[in-house]
Amino acid sequence: MSERLQPGNPAPAFTLPDADGNEVSLSDHKGRKVIVYFYPAALTPGCTKQACDFTDNLDLLAGAGYDVIGISPDQPEKLAKFRETESLRVTLLADPDKKALDAYGAYGEKKNYGRTYMGVIRSTIVVDEQGKVERALYNVRATGHVAKIIKDLGI
Helix, strand or coil: CCCCCCCCCECCCCEEEECCCCEEEHHHHCCCEEEEEECCCCCCHHHHHHHHHHHHCHHHHHHCCEEEEEEECCCHHHHHHHHHHHCCCCEEEECCCCHHHHHCCCEEEEEECCEEEEEECCEEEEECCCCEEEEEEECCCCCCHHHHHHHHCCC
16 A cells, blocks of 8 residues: 655656557646546446546536546446446546556555455545646545535636
8 A cells, every 4th residue: 555645746657548448648638737536446326426527527627727537446348338328528547457546545445344455545636737746635525526626626
């Protein structure tokens, strides 16, 4: 389990396949602000709600200069199904090796009903135009989170 990122840290570089198998890198977004959010699994209720919230607010976020990238440990094929089923417009990336999840501190020990296990920690990292962490939010809730980000960013 890696350290959680702090504002001012350089955002770890990543190159991961999207839902269509195309490679997408953080560096592709240089010069733009990027909201990178990490979620446990495509096609689950909480993750669907969160992805739909980002999609519903994508025009507002893009208008304010933000790109949105969702990362999960799912395979590209599952992400494609997720995108089609829910009409998602955010970029979804596959991280089955959990390298980006780990680098961003979004994979680690979780507790649920008294049981401890390793899993994805629902997290959102806002990266500025220079590739530095502007905000690092961990253990976020799926519902209402996008509205809170928009409010916090003053959009």
